[in-house]
Amino acid sequence: MVDETSIFIGASRKPDDSYQRAEELLLRYGNRHGLVTGATGTGKTVSLQILAEGFSNAGVPVFCADIKGDLSGISMMGEAKDFLVKRAEQVKLDPYQFQEFPVIFWDLFGEQGHPIRATISEMGPLLLSRLMNLTEAQEGVMNIAFRIADEEGLLLLDLKDLQALLANMADRADQLSARYGNVTKPSVGAIQRTLLVLESQGAANFFGEPALRIADIMRTTRDGRGAISVLAADKLMMNPRLYATFLLWLMSELFEELPEVGDLDRPKLVFFFDEAHLLFEDAPKVLIDRVEQVVRLIRSKGVGVYFVTQNPLDIPEKVLAQLGNRVQHALRAYTPREQQAVRTAAETFRPNPDFDCATAITQLATGEALVSMLEDKGVPAMVQRTLIRPPSSRLGPITPDERRKIIAESPVAGQYDDAVDRESAFEMLQKKAKEAQDAEAQAQQQNSGGSRWTIPGFDDVLGTGNRRSSNRQTVAEAAIKSVVRSVGSSVGRAIVRGILGSLARGR
């Protein structure tokens, strides 16, 4: 592993615009989270790029979303373009070396990277309800669905499993209401319809197996660099709720799966959350509270979370307060709300007597930012007006051919490419329903006198139909009961769900 202790971010400037000093992110505070903000085109993505490069070089794996495709260039060697070389001189980056980084491309739709999947069960009722924008009553039904699945040993892997379970619940709504509280046919029906919408938006690809193994985003190369997982998010952004829910799920998985490690000399993983406002936009308070909790606690698992967004006001105050390392690019200040954002952003910094923070924020050039990193003892440094270093990798997107090559050579090539559809709730419910139906048909045949024949020693088998017909159950009931009998005992009944209601594997 590389024995550097900091990441070079750029050079701060004195009031007369001359070089002041190097600004650096201390790796030992890399898990104290961070924030990159700024208006469109001010340099946020490049700042994210140089931070990701720095973490990777320090042996820290990185996960980030690529909203516009322009971050993909991090996988390619940079080129000595004039403005980059000049920038390198200005920030005294000497030598300015070009480098390509070990990137693993991921894509929820499996088009621009390895497919990334999660099971319904892992996602859990809280995040799913958020994803589907369910009402409180519908969320109640969703919770019951998960409880039934847990209790009756029904594996919920993909959307059709959930559909099958909901259909089954609708069939026995009265019986379920008596046991669990209100399960009405209309509320179940409403959830079923929302599921169809979700499916039509391509979410069916995302739910299922093989599910993402956290270890695969925590890889390092043999020469000690951290892998940079780049999630293609251009198409995903058309469904912002899926985007936000997915990243939340990933964060909660990291939280649930990683052991407590306390403060290390560098993080175990950093996670960049671009377009972070989507996380909090019309999110219910309970979810915001949980996110706040995860962000606060994930630090001791060695994970640093860096939010990237246009406006610091997008982030709830309690979360904002936990983001130690700050890079504030230029903001516009035309409207009252924008002026408010500038003031808020300015107030979060430890002031520098050399300049007025709020004024500076509106005057920063592209690729220039107000920077305040955590210093000794984890105290925020006095804010500095900083020219950000140029990246070592390519600025801008890669070509589809370049992408294909990287995907083909990736360490996870072949592992996630094909979906696996193993037996789960859908198949179980279907099979049991069919068995019940067959038994019923057979019983009917016997009752009508068609069964004078018997096979010696097989009385029991034929008798089953008789017994069932004498004690008639609905098809659904029979199906559920036999499912419980066959697998109910092998699947733990008391399933513990994590902080965001997700279900970590291996528990």
Ligand SMILES: Nc1ncnc2c1ncn2[C@@H]1O[C@H](COP(=O)(O)OP(=O)(O)OP(=O)(O)O)[C@@H](O)[C@H]1O
């Ligand atoms: N540190 C830097 N060094 C050199 N050039 C930079 C730097 N930062 C930004 N630039 C230049 O500014 C352009 C815009 O920066 P960037 O794409 O990072 O903006 P952004 O804030 O991410 O914009 P958007 O909100 O539209 O995504 C870059 O393509 C690059 O040409």
Ligand SMILES: [Mg+2]
């Ligand atoms: Mg950008």
